Structure formats: C-alpha cells, structure tokens
Amino acid sequence: MRNSRSSLASSALALFLGLAAWSTYRLDASAAPRVGKGGVRLNAVFPRDPGCKIVLVNDPSKDTGEATSQQDASVAVSGQNVVVVYTDSGESATKNSTGISVSSDGGQTFTDLGSPLDTGGVGPLGDEPSVAADSAGNFYIATRAFSANAAAIGVYKSTDGGQTWGAPVFIPSANGARDPRITIDNTGGARDGRIYVSWSAPAATPAGYFLSQSSDGGATFSAPLAVPTTGAGTATFSWPVVGRDTGSGASVIVAWLDAPATGTSAIRTARSDDGGATFNTLTTKQITALRPYGRLTTIGGQQVRLMNGDIRADLQGPALAADRTSGALDGTIYAVFANGGARGDSDVVLSRSSNNGQTWSVPIRVHRDATNDQFMPSVAVTDDGRVHVLFYDRSRDPLNLAMDVVLATSTDGGFSWTEKVITPSSFLPRIVSPDPDPVNKGAYDLGEYIQVVSNGQNPVMVWSDSRSTVDSPTYGRRLDSNIYFSDCSPNDTPENPRARILIQHPRPEDLVVTVGSGPTDAPDFEKVVSNRQGLPGRIVPGLQTPFSLYTDVDISEALNLLPPDRNQRFWVKVEDQVAGSSGTVAAFHLILDQETYTSDDTPVSIPDGSGEVFAFIGAPNEAPIIDIQGDTTTFEGELVTLTATADDADDDIITYSWRQVSGPAVRLIGQNTPTLSFDAPSVPLFETLRFELTASDGRSTPVKKTFDVEVVAAPGATVSGNVTDAFGNPVVGARIVVLRSDGQAATVQTTDAFGDYTVDDVRVGRNTVLVSANGFESPLPLDVTLGAGALREVNFTLDQPTGSLEGTLRRFDGSPLAGATVQFQSGGNVIATVQTDGAGEFRLENLKEADATAGTLRVRHASVPEWVIGSLGLTPGEANQRNFQYGALEVKVAGNGKKNQKLVAGTRVQVLIGRTVIAQGTVSRNGGALRFTNIPAQSVRVTAGSAAAQATPVDVTVEPGRLQKVKVLVAPFRF
Numbered sequence: 001m002r003n004s005r006s007s008l009a010s011s012a013l014a015l016f017l018g019l020a021a022w023s024t025y026r027l028d029a030s031a032a033p034r035v036g037k038g039g040v041r042l043n044a045v046f047p048r049d050p051g052c053k054i055v056l057v058n059d060p061s062k063d064t065g066e067a068t069s070q071q072d073a074s075v076a077v078s079g080q081n082v083v084v085v086y087t088d089s090g091e092s093a094t095k096n097s098t099g100i101s102v103s104s105d106g107g108q109t110f111t112d113l114g115s116p117l118d119t120g121g122v123g124p125l126g127d128e129p130s131v132a133a134d135s136a137g138n139f140y141i142a143t144r145a146f147s148a149n150a151a152a153i154g155v156y157k158s159t160d161g162g163q164t165w166g167a168p169v170f171i172p173s174a175n176g177a178r179d180p181r182i183t184i185d186n187t188g189g190a191r192d193g194r195i196y197v198s199w200s201a202p203a204a205t206p207a208g209y210f211l212s213q214s215s216d217g218g219a220t221f222s223a224p225l226a227v228p229t230t231g232a233g234t235a236t237f238s239w240p241v242v243g244r245d246t247g248s249g250a251s252v253i254v255a256w257l258d259a260p261a262t263g264t265s266a267i268r269t270a271r272s273d274d275g276g277a278t279f280n281t282l283t284t285k286q287i288t289a290l291r292p293y294g295r296l297t298t299i300g301g302q303q304v305r306l307m308n309g310d311i312r313a314d315l316q317g318p319a320l321a322a323d324r325t326s327g328a329l330d331g332t333i334y335a336v337f338a339n340g341g342a343r344g345d346s347d348v349v350l351s352r353s354s355n356n357g358q359t360w361s362v363p364i365r366v367h368r369d370a371t372n373d374q375f376m377p378s379v380a381v382t383d384d385g386r387v388h389v390l391f392y393d394r395s396r397d398p399l400n401l402a403m404d405v406v407l408a409t410s411t412d413g414g415f416s417w418t419e420k421v422i423t424p425s426s427f428l429p430r431i432v433s434p435d436p437d438p439v440n441k442g443a444y445d446l447g448e449y450i451q452v453v454s455n456g457q458n459p460v461m462v463w464s465d466s467r468s469t470v471d472s473p474t475y476g477r478r479l480d481s482n483i484y485f486s487d488c489s490p491n492d493t494p495e496n497p498r499a500r501i502l503i504q505h506p507r508p509e510d511l512v513v514t515v516g517s518g519p520t521d522a523p524d525f526e527k528v529v530s531n532r533q534g535l536p537g538r539i540v541p542g543l544q545t546p547f548s549l550y551t552d553v554d555i556s557e558a559l560n561l562l563p564p565d566r567n568q569r570f571w572v573k574v575e576d577q578v579a580g581s582s583g584t585v586a587a588f589h590l591i592l593d594q595e596t597y598t599s600d601d602t603p604v605s606i607p608d609g610s611g612e613v614f615a616f617i618g619a620p621n622e623a624p625i626i627d628i629q630g631d632t633t634t635f636e637g638e639l640v641t642l643t644a645t646a647d648d649a650d651d652d653i654i655t656y657s658w659r660q661v662s663g664p665a666v667r668l669i670g671q672n673t674p675t676l677s678f679d680a681p682s683v684p685l686f687e688t689l690r691f692e693l694t695a696s697d698g699r700s701t702p703v704k705k706t707f708d709v710e711v712v713a714a715p716g717a718t719v720s721g722n723v724t725d726a727f728g729n730p731v732v733g734a735r736i737v738v739l740r741s742d743g744q745a746a747t748v749q750t751t752d753a754f755g756d757y758t759v760d761d762v763r764v765g766r767n768t769v770l771v772s773a774n775g776f777e778s779p780l781p782l783d784v785t786l787g788a789g790a791l792r793e794v795n796f797t798l799d800q801p802t803g804s805l806e807g808t809l810r811r812f813d814g815s816p817l818a819g820a821t822v823q824f825q826s827g828g829n830v831i832a833t834v835q836t837d838g839a840g841e842f843r844l845e846n847l848k849e850a851d852a853t854a855g856t857l858r859v860r861h862a863s864v865p866e867w868v869i870g871s872l873g874l875t876p877g878e879a880n881q882r883n884f885q886y887g888a889l890e891v892k893v894a895g896n897g898k899k900n901q902k903l904v905a906g907t908r909v910q911v912l913i914g915r916t917v918i919a920q921g922t923v924s925r926n927g928g929a930l931r932f933t934n935i936p937a938q939s940v941r942v943t944a945g946s947a948a949a950q951a952t953p954v955d956v957t958v959e960p961g962r963l964q965k966v967k968v969l970v971a972p973f974r975f
Contacts, residue, residue: 057112071447084103118167129142155182156169225272236259243331283356390459630707644695652698676693680711682713688710736749740762804846821835823860
C-alpha cells in the first residue's frame with residue numbers, strides 16, 4: 001500500500017470553498033470515483049516538475065526570538081564550490097546581518113557559517129549582500145556596513161571556496177549606500193578579473209546610483225562614479241553586467257530603475273567602455289517606460305506601491321545577464337524586470353540588446369499567465385545558449401496571494417518560453433501583525449531580489465520562501481522565510497503528502513481541525529491536528545481578512561489507508577465548537593499527485609458553535625447533458641418559450657447562456673436562465689431563427705446546443721370599438737393607433753360621426769392600442785394579445801382635461817386667513833369646497849374646462865366680510881396660481897360748505913358690495929374719520945347720511961394690502 005503512494009510528490013492545492021453550513025468539497029483525481037451530492041471538485045491547472053531537488057541553505061536552528069527571517073538571496077558558483085549570501089536577521093538583534101552558507105559538493109548540502117565577516121570597525125555588518133566568483137575560484141561579497149551616521153559598502157574576499165573571509169575593503173565615499181550589486185569580468189580579455197560594484201544612494205541629493213571598480217583583486221576600489229540618471233526621486237536598485245570587448249577590454253553595463261520625482265518611471269542602462277572610469281553618454285538608453293502595478297498607499301508619510309501580502313512593488317529593479325557562449329547570440333545582453341500588466345497585475349518581461357546596450361528590443365512577457373502577479377525576476381545564460389528567468393509567480397492562486405518560484409527557459413534568445421514550477425508547494429508571504437517593519441513591508445518578508453546564475457550546464461537558483469512555520473514569542477505561530485537552493489537535479493526525496501489549511505475566522509482558537517479517511521461518521525483514520533489551539537487572528541495584507549494558519553500537517557498516514565482505486569475518501573474537517581463567533585474556511589492547500597489544483601468557489605461559513613465543513617478527494621468532473629424543449633413552428637407575433645434541462649452526474653450548479661445565431665433579430669428575455677422567451681418577429685412568408693444555448697458546470701468545457709424555430713406569417717387581426725366622452729356622447733375624429741411590441745404598426749384610423757372605428761390590418765401578437773382626441777385627456781394605453789384572424793372590441797371613454805387652482809388668502813395686515821371656507825362655483829353649482837390651512841393656503845382640483853372658464857370663487861370667514869371673486873382668468877387643464885389679500889378704507893366725513901359742518905356728527909357711514917352692507921360705522925364728532933379693515937379687494941360703494949343730512953355715494957376699487965382714503969361730503973337732507 002505504501003508503494004502505491006510513492007508517486008505522491010510535493011505540489012500545492014488551493015481550494016476556495018463555497019455553499020452553506022454542512023457542505024462537501026472534492027478535488028479531481030483521475031482514478032477516483034464520484035462522491036455524493038453537493039460536492040465541488042477541483043481541476044488541475046498547472047503541472048509541477050517532480051524532478052527538481054530543493055535544498056535548505058540556512059540552518060533555522062540558529063535563529064532565536066523574533067530574528068528568524070532570511071531573504072535577499074544571492075549565489076555564485078565556481079566548480080563544486082557554491083556560496084550563497086543573504087540578509088540573515090537571525091544573526092543580529094539590532095540590524096540584519098550578512099549570512100553566508102557554503103557548499104563544496106555542488107549544492108547537494110550546505111553549511112550555515114552564520115555571519116563570520118569582520119566589520120572592520122565601521123559598525124554592525126549590514127544587509128542586502130551580493131556575491132560573485134572570478135575565473136580563479138575566488139569569491140567576493142559586497143554588502144552594507146553601518147556606521148554611526150550612514151551605511152558604507154564593504155567588499156570581502158575568500159580564497160578557499162567561501163570557508164574563510166578576509167578583512168573588508170571599504171569603497172571610498174559610499175555613505176548612504178543600499179543594495180550593492182557585484183559582478184566580475186571573466187571574459188579572459190584585457191580587463192579579466194576586474195571587479196565592479198554598483199549601488200543606490202536614496203539619501204543622496206538628488207538620489208542616484210553609483211559604480212566603483214577594482215583592478216587589483218579587490219585590494220582597493222575607485223572613487224564612486226555617478227551613473228547618468230535623470231535625477232531620480234527615489235533610488236532603489238541597480239545591476240551591473242560585463243558586456244562585449246570594445247577593443248581595449250570588455251565594457252560594463254549598468255541597469256537601474258529610474259524613478260524621477262515627477263513623471264513616469266523607466267528602466268535605463270548606461271555603458272562604460274574604459275573599465276568604469278567614465279560612462280559613455282551616447283550609450284545611456286531607456287529600455288522602456290514602466291506601467292504601475294500594485295495599490296498606491298502612504299506609509300510613514302511615504303507613498304509606496306504594495307502588492308497583495310504587502311510586498312513592496314517599488315523596491316524591485318532590473319537584472320542583467322550576458323551570453324558568452326560563442327554561439328549565434330554571443331554578446332547578447334538580456335534585461336529582465338517587472339512591469340505593470342493590462343489588468344493592473346505585475347508581469348515579468350525581458351528585453352535584449354545585440355549591440356552592447358546601444359539599443360534594446362521591445363520587452364516581451366516570459367510567462368503565460370496574464371491575470372495574477374509575477375515579480376522579482378533574475379536572469380542567467382547557460383553555456384548552451386539557453387536563457388533562464390527565475391521569478392515569483394501567483395498564477396495558481398485565484399486570490400493572487402500564494403506564490404511559487406518558477407523558472408522560464410528560452411532556447412531561441414527569448415522569443416518563446418517554457419515554464420517549470422520549482423517549488424514543491426505554494427507558499428504565502430510571511431504575515432505578522434503588527435508589522436515589525438511597516439515602511440519596508442515586503443522587504444521584511446521576501447527581500448528585494450532572488451537570483452539565478454549558470455554553473456555552465458544548468459541554472460543555479462536561490463530564493464526566499466515562507467513554507468515553514470515558527471513559534472514566535474510575540475506573534476504566536478507564523479510563517480518563516482528561509483533560503484532555498486536548486487539546480488534542478490533529480491529529486492530523490494519527495495516530500496510526504498501534507499495539508500496546509502488557511503482558516504478565516506475571528507476566533508480561530510475556537511476551532512478543531514481534523515484530517516482523516518473513510519466515512520466521516522466511522523473513519524478508517526482520523527487525526528486531530530488542532531484541538532482549539534488555534535492562533536490569534538492575523539490580517540492578510542491585500543485581503544484584509546482575519547486568519548489562522550495550520551500548516552505542514554502530514555497526511556501520508558491517511559492517504560496510505562486509501563486503496564489504489566481510492567474508493568474511500570480522504571477529508572479535512574473544520575469544526576467550531578464554541579458559540580459566540582462565526583467565520584469562514586477560505587482555503588485548503590494539499591500536496592498531492594505532483595499537480596496544482598484550483599477552484600473558483602467562494603468561501604463557506606462555519607456554523608457558529610456547532611457546525612463543521614469538509615473537503616474531500618472525489619471523482620473527475622463530468623460535463624452536463626442538456627436538452628431544449630419548445631415549439632419548432634410559430635406564427636409571427638406569438639410569444640415563444642424555450643426551456644432547457646440539464647442532467648449533471650456531479651450535481652454541480654449549472655449556469656446558462658442563450659444567444660441568437662441567425663434569423664431576424666429578436667429581443668431575448670431570460671438570456672442567463674434555463675427559460676428563454678421572445679416575440680416572434682414579422683416575416684414576409686417564413687423565416688428560421690436559430691438559438692444557441694451554452695451550459696457550464698464551472699469546471700468542465702461548456703456544452704453547447706442549438707434549437708431552430710420557424711416563424712410563419714400570420715393572418716391579420718381586427719380591433720374595433722367606439723370612443724365616447726364622460727356623458728356617453730360620441731367623440732368624433734379621435735385618432736386610433738395599434739402598435740405591436742416589435743414596432744410593427746397597423747393603419748391609423750379615426751372615429752366616425754358615431755364615435756366608431758375599425759382597424760383591420762393588425763399584426764398578431766402583443767399589441768398596444770392608443771387613442772387621442774382634441775380637448776380630451778388621453779387614457780392609458782391598453783395592451784391586447786391577438787391571435788391569427790382574431791377580432792377584438794376595445795372601447796374608450798375620454799375625460800376632458802382638468803386643471804387646478806391653488807393660492808393663499810391674507811388679511812389686510814398680511815397675516816394668513818386660516819380656516820376660511822373657499823368654494824369654487826360654476827353655473828350656480830358648487831364644484832369644489834376646501835378650507836385654508838394655517839398658512840392661509842388652499843388647493844382646488846379637478847376643475848374642468850367649462851368650469852375653469854366661467855367659475856367664481858366665494859370666500860367666507862366669521863372675521864371678514866364674504867368675498868365673491870369672479871373673472872379668475874384660469875387656464876383650462878393646467879395648474880393655476882392665484883393669491884388674494886384684503887384691503888382697508890379710511891373714510892373722512894365733512895360738511896359740504898362751512899355752514900354744513902355741524903351736520904357731520906352722528907352721520908352713519910356704510911361700505912357696500914352691490915346692495916350688501918359689508919362694513920359700517922357712525923361719526924362721533926365733527927370732522928371725524930372712520931377706518932374699515934379687511935375689505936375685499938374689489939369695487940365697493942361708500943355712502944353716508946343721517947336724519948338731517950345726506951351724501952353723494954363714492955365708488956372705490958379696493959387694492960389688496962393697501963389703506964385707501966375716501967372723503968364724503970354731506971349736505972342738509974332735501975325732500
């Protein structure tokens with residue numbers, strides 16, 4: 001049984017779960033039978049190479065406390081001697097140190113030397129190292145060394161295969177340096193053995209890049225030579241390479257990330273033809289402008305770009321390699337770098353120069369994936385002319401988070417590529433919370449570079465990955481980054497199958513995680529891998545989801561219990577046994593069958609306090625079988641319905657998509673449902689419409705099927721009826737329109753003297769009948785469905801258009817007349833009655849045309865005289881606005897001549913509208929005046945008189961809101 005499992009080698013499976021509560025999940029295995037209903041299986045998407053041996057370079061047992069990470073890997077090879085250098089946080093509590101591991105057997109095994117380099121009295125040994133070997137077998141390391149004020153560059157030499165290292169030689173005036181890159185002229189030419197070091201100086205003003213060289217085996221180095229940049233806003237990363245011999249020795253070419261303070265970043269190169277003494281400004285070239293990728297954010301006042309997992313996109317630069325094979329492409333320089341993809345992702349691209357950096361080709365992508373991130377590339381050329389590009393790749397994770405290390409190889413100078421997955425399983429970026437290095441972000445996790453070089457026959461690769469875990473005193477169990485080596489030699493020690501489970505849950509300590517095989521209620525094998533001993537929640541940068549990671553669970557015992565045909569199931573179970581929280585199982589990562597699997601299913605909820613979810617190994621997916629039912633012949637205008645049925649042996653959820661392939665275009669209803677409907681179009685005699693249905697279970701190749709419907713011209717239908725007004729009188733000349741839903745219209749008809757109409761050329765199907773007539777409101781359209789030769793009676797009653805009157809009533813002093821009764825009268829009839837509100841406002845509605853033209857308004861209130869208002873001037877059928885306000889009169893009574901002045905006292909004054917007295921008063925003294933307020937704003941008559949005197953009446957037009965003065969003269973009463 002164990003032998004039957006020997007083919008199980010390391011690979012990664014990302015299963016992103018969907019459905020609800022008690023759910024079943026399966027992954028495809030070619031020989032496995034189908035498991036019951038409700039399952040979601042996974043499809044293999046990318047093969048891994050089982051033949052690459054992976055060797056751990058550093059010794060994790062030397063790590064202590066939180067200082068456990070290794071990154072920034074660089075490698076050099078000379079014969080069987082291999083030296084790997086890296087930033088090793090395990091060697092210093094205050095600053096990352098340069099870690100060194102050496103191999104004397106070509107990389108089969110490594111010895112971790114720790115950080116043996118002498119600081120030279122400058123300060124703690126720095127980070128970001130690189131290593132190179134000369135043709136004599138000597139190794140050189142360039143690394144930072146920290147002084148009290150700034151960082152300098154120290155270069156170290158080993159003459160015994162990296163076992164011991166001499167004192168540092170410091171490059172003059174290289175303060176503030178970062179990311180030193182070292183290369184050596186091994187061409188055998190006039191400058192053979194010359195050492196070149198390039199670096200960035202982000203703290204310089206302006207920030208820039210520099211180059212120094214040594215022609216005496218590293219005993220001394222030249223003063224820094226500034227690289228001719230455009231004035232970088234930030235300086236991050238450079239890379240030197242030895243190019244062609246231009247006559248007096250080989251050139252050196254430096255590539256860098258040119259990031260100006262404003263404008264577009266670019267990858268640029270410069271060439272020195274005199275051994276690094278000067279740069280040939282005519283050879284300073286731009287390879288390409290860069291498209292941004294990652295999300296833009298501000299950290300510590302600095303704008304940076306972060307990819308998922310908070311990996312810094314702006315700390316990555318170019319890498320160079322040269323072809324020295326004496327073949328057809330000898331002398332070609334290759335540049336690789338990350339560039340923004342069409343979907344905002346990161347792509348790895350390659351450009352080449354066949355003329356020693358004078359010009360560069362248009363960059364091309366070296367990988368197939370065009371959706372997820374690929375980044376941090378390195379490039380090398382082996383003796384057979386093959387070009388190898390190493391990079392991180394996220395194409396196997398739908399969440400664009402977990403990554404692999406991939407090697408892309410070209411045998412034609414970079415025009416076409418094949419890819420090989422090097423890592424045995426996908427791994428996540430090392431995530432801790434709170435972030436101990438919030439400014440550098442991903443530089444703390446994976447570093448800023450990995451490297452591939454040539455040992456002559458094969459590519460030799462080093463990288464940092466975080467497949468392992470460590471128990472941290474501050475952060476609990478977390479991922480840990482280490483350095484790995486591979487030269488793709490045969491793998492004689494395949495990894496045991498294991499499960500990696502990413503659990504999204506606010507309280508993972510409530511969860512129990514179990515692996516097993518056989519029936520879940522009576523398992524053949526069962527192992528609890530976490531019994532409510534989960535980890536504190538973390539935040540996955542870019543996903544922002546609390547999670548706990550149960551990693552490297554050995555499931556070989558469970559798999560070995562499965563028979564060869566896998567009739568029984570292997571499963572992983574997650575249970576929440578404590579009430580009070582709820583969460584989601586986001587992913588199962590399983591190493592199985594040397595292939596990567598993935599699913600597009602969304603996460604599934606874990607029922608709070610009592611629920612469980614499973615992931616199963618199941619059978620290969622089977623495509624659904626579909627059928628279509630519906631009428632194959634129909635009349636034009638008829639509603640046609642096609643119904644699809646699907647039989648899926650896996651009980652997958654089926655999605656549907658309909659489209660019309662041929663025939664007169666129709667409007668489709670229900671295009672993404674099992675049922676499609678449409679109105680048959682008008683046709684001269686007959687037409688055939690073809691429809692195609694695509695059904696998919698989301699995993700197999702979608703299934704397609706067509707269905708034909710013949711549409712035949714149909715006999716016309718007839719619509720007739722009459723049109724009357726609200727009193728039953730015929731409406732003559734009303735316009736009748738019958739319009740079919742596809743736009744086909746019948747002949748327009750008008751009603752006769754009796755209000756009757758007939759439309760006899762109506763197309764069959766769904767129609768809308770519309771009617772309109774002058775002086776009447778148009779009723780709502782009426783929908784009718786007509787068959788071939790049908791006769792339908794449709795009658796209409798039309799109303800005259802109605803209008804409204806709204807306004808305000810105010811007293812003489814401007815205050816609202818609240819509670820007044822307002823009546824609209826026409827022809828002696830009361831049409832509408834309302835009362836004013838607290839603001840004195842009123843609204844009368846449904847006023848017909850005749851009433852609006854001849855109507856009057858009557859206002860009654862106990863505190864004011866009754867007011868009848870005519871000649872309103874209303875517009876029929878519209879909303880009218882009128883405001884009304886009372887006025888006031890001041891009446892002064894005087895004698896008509898001095899001798900009659902004595903007659904004023906006791907005179908009675910009256911204000912009349914018609915014969916109705918609306919106000920009156922008596923003069924109490926000679927020459928007195930009477931004031932009458934709230935008089936309707938219309939024509940009134942003022943009279944005065946007594947038993948002894950009389951006055952001539954005065955007619956006055958009262959104006960709203962105004963006090964008008966009126967003088968009345970009295971004289972003796974004459975009989």
